[in-house]
Amino acid sequence: MNFECKRLIRLRSQLKEGRRKRYRGVLLWGGVISVVLIVVYAFLLPSKPPLSPPPPPPPEPVAQSAEEAEVHVIEGRVDEKGTLFKSLSGKKVPIQWIDIVVSNLKPLVNFRKSKGGTYRLVSNEKGELVKFTYETGPTDVYEINKGPDGYTAQKVDVPVETVLVKVAGEIRSSLFEAMDSAGEQDILAVEFAEVLAWEVDFYKDVKERDRFKILVEKIYKGKEFIRYGLIHAVEYQGAEKAIKGIRYQDDFYDEKGNSLKKAFLKAPLRFNRISSRFSLARKHPILGGLRPHLGTDYAAPMGTPVWAVGDGVIVSSGWNGGYGNQVVLRHANGYTTYYGHLSRIGPGLRAGVRVNQKQIVGYVGSTGLSTGPHLDYRLAKDGKFRNPLKESSPAGAPIAKKEWETFQKIRDDRLNRLEGDASADSLRDSLPSEKEGGKTGGTTAGSALSR
Numbered sequence: 261m262n263f264e265c266k267r268l269i270r271l272r273s274q275l276k277e278g279r280r281k282r283y284r285g286v287l288l289w290g291g292v293i294s295v296v297l298i299v300v301y302a303f304l305l306p307s308k309p310p311l312s313p314p315p316p317p318p319p320e321p322v323a324q325s326a327e328e329a330e331v332h333v334i335e336g337r338v339d340e341k342g343t344l345f346k347s348l349s350g351k352k353v354p355i356q357w358i359d360i361v362v363s364n365l366k367p368l369v370n371f372r373k374s375k376g377g378t379y380r381l382v383s384n385e386k387g388e389l390v391k392f393t394y395e396t397g398p399t400d401v402y403e404i405n406k407g408p409d410g411y412t413a414q415k416v417d418v419p420v421e422t423v424l425v426k427v428a429g430e431i432r433s434s435l436f437e438a439m440d441s442a443g444e445q446d447i448l449a450v451e452f453a454e455v456l457a458w459e460v461d462f463y464k465d466v467k468e469r470d471r472f473k474i475l476v477e478k479i480y481k482g483k484e485f486i487r488y489g490l491i492h493a494v495e496y497q498g499a500e501k502a503i504k505g506i507r508y509q510d511d512f513y514d515e516k517g518n519s520l521k522k523a524f525l526k527a528p529l530r531f532n533r534i535s536s537r538f539s540l541a542r543k544h545p546i547l548g549g550l551r552p553h554l555g556t557d558y559a560a561p562m563g564t565p566v567w568a569v570g571d572g573v574i575v576s577s578g579w580n581g582g583y584g585n586q587v588v589l590r591h592a593n594g595y596t597t598y599y600g601h602l603s604r605i606g607p608g609l610r611a612g613v614r615v616n617q618k619q620i621v622g623y624v625g626s627t628g629l630s631t632g633p634h635l636d637y638r639l640a641k642d643g644k645f646r647n648p649l650k651e652s653s654p655a656g657a658p659i660a661k662k663e664w665e666t667f668q669k670i671r672d673d674r675l676n677r678l679e680g681d682a683s684a685d686s687l688r689d690s691l692p693s694e695k696e697g698g699k700t701g702g703t704t705a706g707s708a709l710s711r
Contacts, residue, residue, distance in 0.1 A: 334381040342376065344394070353381065357389045364404045364413035365394060398486045420481050422489055426678060427474040435462055438472070448476065448488055455494050455512055458522040459503050461649060471497040475678050493674035504678075506671045508659070515675070517659035517667060523592070524653035525569040525617065528599065528637050529558060529624070556648055562633040564624040566599050568615045569639075570653070577609050577621075583636060584627025589615065593654070596643075600636035601627050 338347045344365075348358045361381075365371075377396035384390050389411075392404040401416040429442040439449040452474055453462050460466070477489025494505045494512070505512035505520050512520040572589035575596070580586040583600035587609065590596050603625025615621060626633045639648040659667045 331385045332383045335379070337378050338374075338376045340376040344371065344377075344379070347379075348381075351381075357381070360389060360411055361392050361394075361404060364411055365402055368402055368413060368415055369394070369396065398481045398484065418481060420479050420486065423478045423480065424492070424677075425476060425478055426680075427476060429472055431466060431470045431472070432468060435466060435472075445488075448474070451488065451491060452494060455491060455505055456496060456503065456520065457525050457527070458520055458653075459505075459526075460496055460498070461526040465498055465500070467499050470499065473678050475674060493678045495678055504675070506667075506674050508663075508667050508670055511656075513659055513667070513671075515671060517664065519656035519658055521656040522653045523570050523656075524595070524597075524639075524651070525567070526649075527558065528569050528597075529560060529564055529566050529635060556637050558624075558635040558637060560624045560633065560635060562603060562624060562626070564635075565620045566602065566622045566624060566635055567618040568621050569597055569648075570595070570617050572597070572615055574609055574611055574613045574615065574621075576611055577605050580628075582629035584630060585622065585625065586628075587621045589621070594642040596640045597648075598636070598638035598640075600638075601625055601630045601634060603627065603633075 334351050334353060336347050336351050338344050345358060345362060348361065349355075374396050377394055377400075379395070380391075380393045381389065382391040388406065390406045394402045394404075396402075399418045399420060401418055402413060403416055404411055404413045427439075427442055427444055427448065429438040431438045432441070435449045435453065436446055439446065439452075452472065453460075473493075473495040474491060475493040476491045479486045479489050490507065492507050494503075496503050503520075504515055506515070514520065568589055570589075570591050572591040572595075575588040575590050577587045578585065580600070583598070585602040585605055586598060586600040587602065587605055588596065588598050599621055601624075602622035605622045606620050609615070609621060624633050624635050630636075637648060639646050639651060641651070
């Protein structure tokens, strides 16, 4: 009995222990499965984004300009002795584009006389040429644009400003040095000398401390100085004489209305210096001994143009022994001029042909008995040689009586400006107009000039 009771108690406790182990196993596996499900849920199922304000609507599309739509720009320069075709080819520009550019610019640009320039080529995202700009000078700008009907070319209207200024200086060594000291360019010295070419010899007459004044237009593109315009008045104060010139209808006159233009120029070319003056006894540089030198030698670079000093008719042109290539002109009133040692003679110049003052008759050389490039210039009157530096020539026609009143107004205004201490800023009012029919070229004398 006791044995049975103990056995029953032991069986019951074993059953309870078995149930507890099964329960713990169920709990353990349930926990493992729960963890696996959580991991799967976290990593495999998409998560919901956090709540946030809705994004703003996309911006409206903006139309692009031709410049904004460009995808490729080619810029380059044409050398002075180069060509636009060669430069574009060197930039790997397609031949069909080069053909478009050249054919459209040809009616506008003289490529034979063009001395280089800069260009800018623009293509779009479709690989099409849409714009080409070619600049051969500050105011010489050309554009080609692609439109719905093809390509069109035009010269761009570049705005410029004309300023009337007074330039003054004092000569220390030369007119060129004095002009440079005044802050101006050599070309103004040349243009000033040409105005007075019939009155002042800028070798013989120029001395230290001589003074000059010029009333001249200066043309600007923005702040960039481009070039000089018209000279309206000049004054030269030398030790021996003073001369004033006022521009009127493309010619210059003194205060009394006498023309500054005369039958003969003081010199037959633009020169920098004169190598030997007129002399009746000069040692010849090649033949030796004292020989008359009945002319004036003008030293100048080889090829410098030689002008006729006055209107005339060619007596002879060609080789003349020691004078080399020579041109001889016959003028009115018994005058004859001679131009020797020329490198070559102007085209079409033969005996009997008429020439005008400042027309090119040849080019400086060293032909014949010559030691270096120069012009041998001689002048004769009635068959006798005269000193060309001292010879006076007949003056041109003075101001006509019917023009006198208009000329006086122009003269007084120009001289007041020339003599005053006015700067460019005070010259903004317009100049008095010349009588209709007077050519002024470029900006007219009646234009408002301001800076």
